[in-house]
Amino acid sequence: MQKLKPIFAWNNYNESTINLLYRDSEGKKKIHHINDFAWYFYIHENELNRPEVKQTLKFYEDKNVIISTESCSPFLKIYCIGDKYFNQVKYLLEKLKSYKSDIRESDLSLTKRYMVDNSIEIEDNLKIGFFDIETDDSNPGISIGRDQILSWAICDNTGKTKFQRLETYGDSNAETELIKNLIKEFIKYDVVASWNGKLFDMPYIVSRIEQLEITTKSDVPLHKSIFWKQFMHIDMMQQAIRMYGSNMTTIGLAGFSLNDVCKFFIGQTKVAHTESIIDLYKNNPEKFEEYNKQDTILLQKLNEKLGIVDLMIKECSWTGTFLNQFYVSELLDNYILRAAKKENIYFKSRPEWKNKEDVVEDDEEEKISIRGGFVMTPKLGLYDNVRVWDFRSLYPSTIITFNIGEDTLVKEISEQCKNEFNEWLGERKIEEVDFKEWDDFLKKENKKHNPDKKYIQTANNQFFRKKSPSLLAGLLKKLLDERKEYKKLQKEAKDGTPEYKNFKASQEAIKILANSLYGILADKKTRYFNPAVAEAITTTGQYINRTSIAIVSKMGYEVLYSDTDSQFLSIGNDKDISKIIEEVNEKLEKYIKKTYKPIEYFQLLQYEKTFRKFAMVDKKRYAGHLIMLDRKETDQVMIKGLETVRKTTIEFARRHINEMLNLILKEDKDENYMKKWITDLKQFVLNEEILPEDLAISIKISKPIADYKSKPIHVLLAEKLIKQNKMLETKAGRNTWGTLISYIITDGSGKKEGVVLDEYKGVWDRKYYWCTQIYAPMQRILEAIWPDGNWCEHDILTIEKEERIKAKKKIAEEKKLLLEEKKKQREAKKLTKRQLVLI
DNA sequence: GCGGACTGCTTACCT
DNA sequence: ACAGGTAAGCAGTCCGCG
Numbered sequence: 001m002q003k004l005k006p007i008f009a010w011n012n013y014n015e016s017t018i019n020l021l022y023r024d025s026e027g028k029k030k031i032h033h034i035n036d037f038a039w040y041f042y043i044h045e046n047e048l049n050r051p052e053v054k055q056t057l058k059f060y061e062d063k064n065v066i067i068s069t070e071s072c073s074p075f076l077k078i079y080c081i082g083d084k085y086f087n088q089v090k091y092l093l094e095k096l097k098s099y100k101s102d103i104r105e106s107d108l109s110l111t112k113r114y115m116v117d118n119s120i121e122i123e124d125n126l127k128i129g130f131f132d133i134e135t136d137d138s139n140p141g142i143s144i145g146r147d148q149i150l151s152w153a154i155c156d157n158t159g160k161t162k163f164q165r166l167e168t169y170g171d172s173n174a175e176t177e178l179i180k181n182l183i184k185e186f187i188k189y190d191v192v193a194s195w196n197g198k199l200f201d202m203p204y205i206v207s208r209i210e211q212l213e214i215t216t217k218s219d220v221p222l223h224k225s226i227f228w229k230q231f232m233h234i235d236m237m238q239q240a241i242r243m244y245g246s247n248m249t250t251i252g253l254a255g256f257s258l259n260d261v262c263k264f265f266i267g268q269t270k271v272a273h274t275e276s277i278i279d280l281y282k283n284n285p286e287k288f289e290e291y292n293k294q295d296t297i298l299l300q301k302l303n304e305k306l307g308i309v310d311l312m313i314k315e316c317s318w319t320g321t322f323l324n325q326f327y328v329s330e331l332l333d334n335y336i337l338r339a340a341k342k343e344n345i346y347f348k349s350r351p352e353w354k355n356k357e358d359v360v361e362d363d364e365e366e367k368i369s370i371r372g373g374f375v376m377t378p379k380l381g382l383y384d385n386v387r388v389w390d391f392r393s394l395y396p397s398t399i400i401t402f403n404i405g406e407d408t409l410v411k412e413i414s415e416q417c418k419n420e421f422n423e424w425l426g427e428r429k430i431e432e433v434d435f436k437e438w439d440d441f442l443k444k445e446n447k448k449h450n451p452d453k454k455y456i457q458t459a460n461n462q463f464f465r466k467k468s469p470s471l472l473a474g475l476l477k478k479l480l481d482e483r484k485e486y487k488k489l490q491k492e493a494k495d496g497t498p499e500y501k502n503f504k505a506s507q508e509a510i511k512i513l514a515n516s517l518y519g520i521l522a523d524k525k526t527r528y529f530n531p532a533v534a535e536a537i538t539t540t541g542q543y544i545n546r547t548s549i550a551i552v553s554k555m556g557y558e559v560l561y562s563d564t565d566s567q568f569l570s571i572g573n574d575k576d577i578s579k580i581i582e583e584v585n586e587k588l589e590k591y592i593k594k595t596y597k598p599i600e601y602f603q604l605l606q607y608e609k610t611f612r613k614f615a616m617v618d619k620k621r622y623a624g625h626l627i628m629l630d631r632k633e634t635d636q637v638m639i640k641g642l643e644t645v646r647k648t649t650i651e652f653a654r655r656h657i658n659e660m661l662n663l664i665l666k667e668d669k670d671e672n673y674m675k676k677w678i679t680d681l682k683q684f685v686l687n688e689e690i691l692p693e694d695l696a697i698s699i700k701i702s703k704p705i706a707d708y709k710s711k712p713i714h715v716l717l718a719e720k721l722i723k724q725n726k727m728l729e730t731k732a733g734r735n736t737w738g739t740l741i742s743y744i745i746t747d748g749s750g751k752k753e754g755v756v757l758d759e760y761k762g763v764w765d766r767k768y769y770w771c772t773q774i775y776a777p778m779q780r781i782l783e784a785i786w787p788d789g790n791w792c793e794h795d796i797l798t799i800e801k802e803e804r805i806k807a808k809k810k811i812a813e814e815k816k817l818l819l820e821e822k823k824k825q826r827e828a829k830k831l832t833k834r835q836l837v838l839i
Numbered sequence: 840g841c842g843g844a845c846t847g848c849t850t851a852c853c854t
Numbered sequence: 855a856c857a858g859g860t861a862a863g864c865a866g867t868c869c870g871c872g
Binding site: 327328371374375395517520522534564618619643710711713751772777 | 862863864865
């Protein structure tokens, strides 16, 4: 029989049957059962020499929990009666863990083990339904499951919608009918997608099902335990946050409400309404229906435009992950485990999930931190002709060039070499060390530990075998090659066609996987966590960057700044930049090849952008007039890290800092011009009226109020709003989007006092706004580019403070003088008294 | 009791 | 529930001074 492609697979608690959900040739959903697959884990053979381990294994063998064993030298494969969820197996594993035994892959579920071992391909032709529910909003605030569901709508991939409305308001039988029909509808699809459905729609439906006792009534299409397995649910909002959350300000996305996202990406909005939902339901059923349907249509269109779900499906089928487990770590775990299985590499078990409360203060593992990228202390100032180039995929390339991986690491000398490195480095940070000194140290160590060049040395003084590619290097090479192929195909296909979209999704999926690979090596929660290996990558990245800086400096060019994989240089426009890059690349390649003798060289600088005028303000903070980007001419002011790109900055400051940067970078205004400009602006802020929207500070509430250890003003205001039922508590979690609190500072002199925007009564602290919100960011920029400009004269608060201190000192001195005077007088009196007595 | 110095928390950014 | 590096503003605390 041809291997069937499951849509989803699972095994129930304490059962050893694997259920595969699939569609037959007629497209009908079926479940295939697998009963003959035995679960197993690995234990290192050396462990068998320990009496306590031996005894434990014997004990569970006698109890028939361990069925059989098989040698997989140097490991022993132990087959059990069920997976890690079986109580008896759980006890066995707990016992072995308590002995700190070297056990491997014991955390896999039966289903995951089966999928990995058989390299089961996952169905990627999935039927998607976009849905949304409306609920009774007559009570204040939102509370999951408190009120009735009023309707549902679902939209298929072609834009066809279905809608059902609660027939009789307040009637629980009618609501039961409504929800049953929704479930029946869900089951027709493989995936149902929603907007924020993970935190709203799904829990709401589940809660209503429980309250109405729908599952205990027998005419539901499928039994309770099984109908949720008939389809998967994904939350498109979470995925949108993953994709665009990090650069929303850069691209200009206002927020992650469905309305904001749709307005931005597809230029469409939700159905506008001023009435409450319950009002619409009761008095305007047509509009109510349109409103509910429109949300699902928007989801469908959004997916068509952005390919959100397509990309997820691609990543899932590439790695062998089911959609409802769509997390980077899970995707990569499946991908790596499948490859490792073929190479007979067994990874350690994934660490136990630790609750926040369970983390011990002195946990050694928790304290380990891994060195990251190189951030050069920038040479501040205003420059002409600044060129930027960067290393293409620095970390993947480094892994390949230096053949980095747990399997290629020379463990025998790893500890000693680490100690020697730390001893040499001492208290210094690696970026403080002179490059030549670092290079010399590495050469000395290389000679000592690697005389016949069998290994390849990394910049943290670790050694990796060269004989065959590491698992990681092999995977990455495959990924990069595949991506190249898909990129080519994408280029050949016609823009907008299904093929084009398919190739695009493929190459993007691969890019995400390749770039995330390093991350899991430095993540304590994964089985791949390995400080020596992770730091081999980052430190060597730093080293390559600094080698390049050394080469460039020797060629006579000045590197102004560098962050991880990019370099900023001031190179006149009379020079041929491509030629220079070519030369640097050649020299770098020659040097790395000569010094480290890699099997394959995989580093490449590529030309990125040119700034006509450029202001270097601080680490990770700069702005410039960009005229060339990826070999295409452009004309824009690019700003990184400065207040204008931060969403906490007030609009007034954002507008004026932008204006200021435009004047300096595009219109080449000089220092004197800007001084005048600042003086005028200060007068305006201190005397004129400013709109409240321009003064509002917006800060995100990122977690439940109780989790805050200190309570700044925005948290205090949020707390008040929550108490008044005007705002929802934020849930903990990575892919949730907290609520923004917008407020205005009424008194910024001490502990900040303020009001939320809605309650603003016209009181604002002018001096605080000028000094902290508006001028401070400007001053930092101006001081960086014209350091001798006496820019502090506009910082009123600091000046006032200094004057206060001066005045105080003066008073103190006067007092002191006065006291001394009195003392003198007293003594004089005493003297005269004594003199009198004497007389 | 006041205010400066310092520390730690929080947010939001960069690669 | 993929990483580390960084700036900035503020709350909270400690400590010396008077």
